[in-house]
Amino acid sequence: MPFYCIFITVSLDSLKGYVGTGQQVGKTEIGLPGSKERVNFNKNIGIYIDPVTGNQTPTTMGIIHYSKNGYHVVPAKPKE
Numbered sequence: 001m002p003f004y005c006i007f008i009t010v011s012l013d014s015l016k017g018y019v020g021t022g023q024q025v026g027k028t029e030i031g032l033p034g035s036k037e038r039v040n041f042n043k044n045i046g047i048y049i050d051p052v053t054g055n056q057t058p059t060t061m062g063i064i065h066y067s068k069n070g071y072h073v074v075p076a077k078p079k080e
Contacts, residue, residue, distance in 0.1 A: 015064065019071065022037035022038050022064065023037060024036075035066045036063050036064065036065050036066070038063055039062055039063075060078065
């Protein structure tokens with residue numbers, strides 16, 4: 001599977017202020033291992049690469065992925 005993220009500028013410490021503030025993605029409750037949430041960070045956090053066209057777009061949106069060991073964020077498709 002191709003890698004669709006060039007860079008990300010959100011530190012794990014700054015993520016704490018956004019955890020639980022976004023829109024649930026999928027059926028698993030936010031915060032539980034395996035859950036995801038879509039968050040608007042209100043500043044550019046990275047580059048989203050469209051998997052179909054390959055177009056690269058700066059984005060303020062990210063998906064927080066939760067696991068039993070913590071969480072991480074991946075740049076997401078910008079709001080249109």
